[in-house]
Amino acid sequence: GENVEQHPSTLSVQEGDSAVIKCTYSDSASNYFPWYKQELGKRPQLIIDIRSNVGEKKDQRIAVTLNKTAKHFSLHITETQPEDSAVYFCAPRAGKSTFGDGTTLTVKP
Amino acid sequence: NAGVTQTPKFRVLKTGQSMTLLCAQDMNHEYMYWYRQDPGMGLRLIHYSVGEGTTAKGEVPDGYNVSRLKKQNFLLGLESAAPSQTSVYFCASSRGGDTDTQYFGPGTRLTVL
Numbered sequence: 011g012e013n014v015e016q017h018p019s020t021l022s023v024q025e026g027d028s029a030v031i032k033c034t035y036s037d038s039a040s041n042y043f044p045w046y047k048q049e050l051g052k053r054p055q056l057i058i059d060i061r062s063n064v065g066e067k068k069d070q071r072i073a074v075t076l077n078k079t080a081k082h083f084s085l086h087i088t089e090t091q092p093e094d095s096a097v098y099f100c101a102p103r104a105g106k107s108t109f110g111d112g113t114t115l116t117v118k119p
Numbered sequence: 120n121a122g123v124t125q126t127p128k129f130r131v132l133k134t135g136q137s138m139t140l141l142c143a144q145d146m147n148h149e150y151m152y153w154y155r156q157d158p159g160m161g162l163r164l165i166h167y168s169v170g171e172g173t174t175a176k177g178e179v180p181d182g183y184n185v186s187r188l189k190k191q192n193f194l195l196g197l198e199s200a201a202p203s204q205t206s207v208y209f210c211a212s213s214r215g216g217d218t219d220t221q222y223f224g225p226g227t228r229l230t231v232l
Binding site for chain 1: 152154159160161162163164167177178209216217218220221223224225226
């Protein structure tokens with residue numbers, strides 16, 4: 011099966027700083043690369059995704075970059091705000107999704 | 120349009136008891152999934168379905184059974200609950216399988232004593 015690793019496992023930043031989370035995967039057949047945000051006690055919610063024919067996608071303060079050759083993709087959050095504090099999961103898909111173990115992001119006001 | 124709903128929201132079972140979790144979606148999606156999430160971990164796929172009448176095993180299928188008799192419903196059964204099945208269970212659906220977005224239900228918190 012697919013091996014998925016997320017780094018770092020915890021990340022603490024000051025409000026206004028940028029945050030970057032990296033996800034590495036093993037299955038070269040993966041062709042869909044989403045990032046989910048999960049607040050405490052809530053369901054995972056898709057915040058951004060990218061498909062394998064695109065190298066970068068941006069949505070306001072959030073961006074995802076993909077390096078298929080190196081088998082990793084990254085979540086970039088700029089101008090972080092306290093409401094960005096949550097657990098973020100990557101879930102590359104090769105037929106089925108495999109979730110990383112999550113990155114806990116804390117944004118200090 | 121309720122999206123994906125799950126019943127019940129919470130449940131406490133004793134070891135050996137059985138129960139069924141119900142997932143319903145009103146988006147006419149073909150694919151449905153059951154995941155479990157343990158503390159401090161990501162979601163792990165239990166079983167999934169690519170259409171009405173079909174089911175397939177995921178990453179952690181042991182101790183669970185599923186059925187997809189109607190397109191809009193996906194049931195997850197525990198025949199003989201064990202403490203190791205204490206977890207939060209999420210259902211999800213997607214229009215297709217490969218690159219389509221998954222939409223998650225609110226989750227069911229199950230405790231097995």
